[in-house]
Amino acid sequence: MTAVRRAVADDVPRAAHVLAAAFAGYPWTDWVVPPDDRAARLTELQALYLTHAVRHGVVLVDEALNGVVALVPVDAPPPDDATWHAVAALHGDRLERLGAAEPPPPPPGAWTLAALGVLPAARGAGLGSRLVAAALADVGDVPVVLDTSDPRNVGLYERHGFVVVARADVPDGPAVWSMVRPVLRPAGSSAP
Template sequence: MAGHAVSAVRAATAADVPAAARVLADAFTGYAWTDWVLPADDHAARLAEVQGLYLAHAVEHGVVLVDDDVRGVVAFVPVDVPPPADEVWHRVAELHGDRIERLGAAPSPEPPAGAWTLATLGVLPAARGAGLGSRLVSEGLDRVGDVPVVLDTSDPRNVTLYRRHGFEVVAQVDVPDGPSVWSMLRRAA
């Protein structure tokens, strides 16, 4: 499907969250960070649910984009986004189980004032290679405007993708007994 045309990109709504969370769960299957922070038992269901919780919060407080066919999704949130409700954090903690403390294992550098976070990007494996991920990132960057944008990734291939969009590596942490994490920044013009 690498030749499949990229459909239009639009703002996601709350109604898109379940499908977009499934996209992220499929995209993050085998991803070093999520494999490390979520228990192996019922991993796929945990991953889909936690992605749905985070996406619902991002739809409410940030910029979440999907393509018309919901084969890809990107989410941006301001770094000062309000925290999710207590019941959401409680469920996130349950999903992470005894691995919850791992979430803070790779501290990111302090973001610049007014920064946004590219919180997640995922494209269904069958839809990769047609430029959908790049299109989502570009559209998202356009929508958040001329502000600094930060992100973390645990896949060196993602570093290459994000560099094409003006991001630079500002830190790398090799988590003991865990994955490497690259912190990246796209500066405001």
């Protein structure tokens, strides 16, 4: 079992490849990323998002770089204009689809679990779960939100304390489950 560590900028190209491979065939990705050169587009999109997350959030990888998880605080600064223009170009005529499943407002102080992916060849050994657990421990006692369009992911996240708070059935697109892991409180503590 390899250790989980914080990613650095030099890890972004490999981590982007991991996420692109993990999201191949993912319902939301297939719907929002055009099919022509999808793998290359997805790798470039993930590199843009991961670069932002490394700067402003928490990105964890295992030592073998078979898996990656990225979280960003809801109040992180938005990506710069050049990044947004690159994102728009990569989504092409499907850019408008990004806003089709509007999630509920996040709780104050929330972080967003923006991406979790494990290379297909490394799946089934618990790496995704280890990455989620490590990332949640890293950000601490704060609410964490996420969206998933794969119903198989709902159970994984529920095992880590997330609950479904909404489901959006996108016309001509995939269903999207919005989930939140509420603030955790140690046993015996009282809520403010």
